[in-house]
Amino acid sequence: MEAKDNGPNQRPSNGTINGPTNPMVTPLLNDLYQFTMAYAYWKAGKHQERAVFDLYFRKNPFGGEYTVFSGLEECIRFIANFKLTDDEIDFVRQSLSPACEDAFFDYLRGLDCSDVEVYAIPEGSVVFPKIPLLRVEGPIAVVQLLETPFVNLINFASLVSTNAARHRKVAGKSKTLLEFGLRRAQGPDGGVGASKYCYIGGFDATSNVAAGKLFGIPLRGTHSHAFVSSYMSLDEITDRSLRRKDGSSTCEDFVSLVQTWLSKIQLFNGVFGETNQSELAAFTSYALAFPDNFLALVDTYDVMRSGIPNFCAVALALGDLGYKAVGIRLDSGDLAYLSYESRKFFCSIENEFGVPGFGKLIITASNDLNEETLDALNKQGHEVDAFGIGTYLVTCYAQAALGVVFKLVEINNQPRIKLSEDVSKVSIPCKKRSYRLYGKEGYPLVDIMTGENEPPPKVGERILCRHPFQESKRAYVVPQQVEELLRCYWPGYSGKERETLPPLKEIRERCINQLEQMRPDHMRKLNPTPYKVSVSAKLYDFIHFLWLNEAPVGELQ
Ligand SMILES: Nc1ncnc2c1ncn2[C@@H]1O[C@H](COP(=O)(O)OP(=O)(O)OP(=O)(O)O)[C@@H](O)[C@H]1O
Ligand SMILES: O=P(O)(O)OC[C@H]1O[C@H](OP(=O)(O)OP(=O)(O)O)[C@H](O)[C@@H]1O
Ligand SMILES: O=C(O)c1cccnc1
Numbered sequence: 001m002e003a004k005d006n007g008p009n010q011r012p013s014n015g016t017i018n019g020p021t022n023p024m025v026t027p028l029l030n031d032l033y034q035f036t037m038a039y040a041y042w043k044a045g046k047h048q049e050r051a052v053f054d055l056y057f058r059k060n061p062f063g064g065e066y067t068v069f070s071g072l073e074e075c076i077r078f079i080a081n082f083k084l085t086d087d088e089i090d091f092v093r094q095s096l097s098p099a100c101e102d103a104f105f106d107y108l109r110g111l112d113c114s115d116v117e118v119y120a121i122p123e124g125s126v127v128f129p130k131i132p133l134l135r136v137e138g139p140i141a142v143v144q145l146l147e148t149p150f151v152n153l154i155n156f157a158s159l160v161s162t163n164a165a166r167h168r169k170v171a172g173k174s175k176t177l178l179e180f181g182l183r184r185a186q187g188p189d190g191g192v193g194a195s196k197y198c199y200i201g202g203f204d205a206t207s208n209v210a211a212g213k214l215f216g217i218p219l220r221g222t223h224s225h226a227f228v229s230s231y232m233s234l235d236e237i238t239d240r241s242l243r244r245k246d247g248s249s250t251c252e253d254f255v256s257l258v259q260t261w262l263s264k265i266q267l268f269n270g271v272f273g274e275t276n277q278s279e280l281a282a283f284t285s286y287a288l289a290f291p292d293n294f295l296a297l298v299d300t301y302d303v304m305r306s307g308i309p310n311f312c313a314v315a316l317a318l319g320d321l322g323y324k325a326v327g328i329r330l331d332s333g334d335l336a337y338l339s340y341e342s343r344k345f346f347c348s349i350e351n352e353f354g355v356p357g358f359g360k361l362i363i364t365a366s367n368d369l370n371e372e373t374l375d376a377l378n379k380q381g382h383e384v385d386a387f388g389i390g391t392y393l394v395t396c397y398a399q400a401a402l403g404v405v406f407k408l409v410e411i412n413n414q415p416r417i418k419l420s421e422d423v424s425k426v427s428i429p430c431k432k433r434s435y436r437l438y439g440k441e442g443y444p445l446v447d448i449m450t451g452e453n454e455p456p457p458k459v460g461e462r463i464l465c466r467h468p469f470q471e472s473k474r475a476y477v478v479p480q481q482v483e484e485l486l487r488c489y490w491p492g493y494s495g496k497e498r499e500t501l502p503p504l505k506e507i508r509e510r511c512i513n514q515l516e517q518m519r520p521d522h523m524r525k526l527n528p529t530p531y532k533v534s535v536s537a538k539l540y541d542f543i544h545f546l547w548l549n550e551a552p553v554g555e556l557q
């Protein structure tokens with residue numbers, strides 16, 4: 001059933017930015033160590049030193065080679081309203097050592113993010129490992145306090161929108177995808193977040209009413225088995241009248257009309273005996289309540305012997321009164337087979353009784369669906385028009401987290417590096433710029449990071465793109481288009497213009513367009529080709545110079 005379009009979440013028109021959607025997102029939604037470090041920075045007189053942090057992830061999720069970036073708007077809402085209340089400051093005071101000086105808490109009282117700058121890739125973009133999704137600059141103590149909330153706000157958001165995009169990719173563009181996960185999500189924020197970010201990733205609608213209200217996501221739904229099994233018999237239906245859709249007259253006994261149709265179907269079909277009468281009562285009653293939106297869950301008793309003929313009888317009776325039924329939902333059994341059989345049945349009714357469009361009724365399928373089952377259904381062939389997907393989608397069952405990190409890359413204009421035995425964990429130092437370079441065929445070819453002050457890559461000009469850590473991996477690229485990735489979403493005192501936060505629908509469109517623009521081999525499920533992420537020759541040399549500088553030389557005994 002379709003619900004009214006609620007329109008986008010209202011924002012104040014005076015340019016101020018609303019606080020985070022979830023009121024639990026406060027400066028205290030943080031790890032204790034951010035506050036202890038803030039105190040130590042303050043005590044050392046270091047808290048105002050200008051730091052630059054990059055927020056990025058190291059590996060694409062779900063065995064894929066792409067990620068959808070989500071969660072930016074909530075980060076900007078957070079910093080735009082960042083302020084510790086007296087109560088929160090008292091709690092921080094109690095949580096730190098009693099030896100902490102009072103003046104630190106006065107400092108916390110005056111703290112906000114007006115001196116912080118945030119540069120980010122637009123939300124809904126397709127993104128790749130190591131490329132900063134956000135670059136955050138500001139006094140080190142404040143920026144440090146942003147790490148945990150930012151990582152928290154981006155990690156699940158990007159993971160679940162990527163999961164949604166992957167489900168969309170397997171299901172195909174023409175299918176309707178409904179997010180049904182609220183009951184199975186990791187708590188209320190997991191549920192509301194999943195609804196928002198699955199919409200960005202390409203789902204069409206959600207069953208989550210709160211998400212519909214908060215974000216203007218289209219609401220959709222059917223009914224449950226409980227509704228069907230709550231009916232015992234047709235006698236329960238007391239008001240049997242239904243006005244024709246055009247209002248010209250009223251059918252006084254809709255139940256008899258349904259029964260007449262059921263007998264006709266039984267005569268014509270001949271393969272089944274009695275259908276389940278309590279199911280027929282439930283369907284009839286639902287149709288009386290929603291004659292314009294009749295959709296029935298047909299698998300409570302027996303799909304082909306009861307659910308489908310009962311549904312058809314009600315749908316045909318509605319048709320007599322000028323209403324058009326919507327379709328069915330299958331929630332168990334072999335969904336490929338049952339969708340085929342249901343479609344065959346609908347088509348035979350269309351032919352037998354001359355009801356145009358009956359063969360095209362919408363078949364929705366649900367029940368523990370995921371990328372693999374969608375793929376299996378595609379391989380077998382099926383007649384499903386819409387998929388309702390819950391648990392596997394919203395819990396990101398296939399991968400629990402996206403491993404987003406927040407690393408210091410510069411302090412007081414001095415580049416910093418974090419070394420690791422594991423090369424993939426070595427951070428890329430310096431305040432950087434990033435670009436996406438497009439090739440002749442219009443596909444993105446490579447993302448490249450350069451130092452902040454290097455000249456940008458130019459269209460038609462050959463540039464050397466180097467793997468950040470592997471010396472032998474490099475390639476020349478002559479870009480046909482160059483797109484700078486980081487934009488200013490929070491200018492601090494820089495005087496730069498602030499990007500506006502687009503409505504959710506625009507973010508979703510951006511995501512869908514970007515996914516379509518990628519070269520297909522990066523997007524395939526099995527052994528996708530990694531997208532190239534590189535650094536300029538100059539940045540490469542600098543990384544390795546700094547690496548050697550910082551790494552102690554071992555001594556063999
Ligand atoms: N044709 C198909 N090919 C592959 N997987 C399918 C197909 N049809 C259904 N599935 C999947 O098989 C699983 C069936 O699960 P299970 O056997 O637990 O459910 P069921 O017995 O059909 O229904 P329930 O127990 O919910 O009444 C689900 O994950 C479903 O998505
Ligand atoms: O299967 P999911 O992908 O999580 O999708 C949502 C499921 O939730 C509902 O039933 P529920 O699972 O609560 O009960 P059921 O399994 O008995 O149908 C619905 O019928 C779907 O099957
Ligand atoms: O509307 C539905 O059919 C629905 C909603 C949530 C979970 N399962 C099904």
Ligand SMILES: [Mg+2]
Binds near residue numbers: 367368
């Ligand atoms: Mg279930």
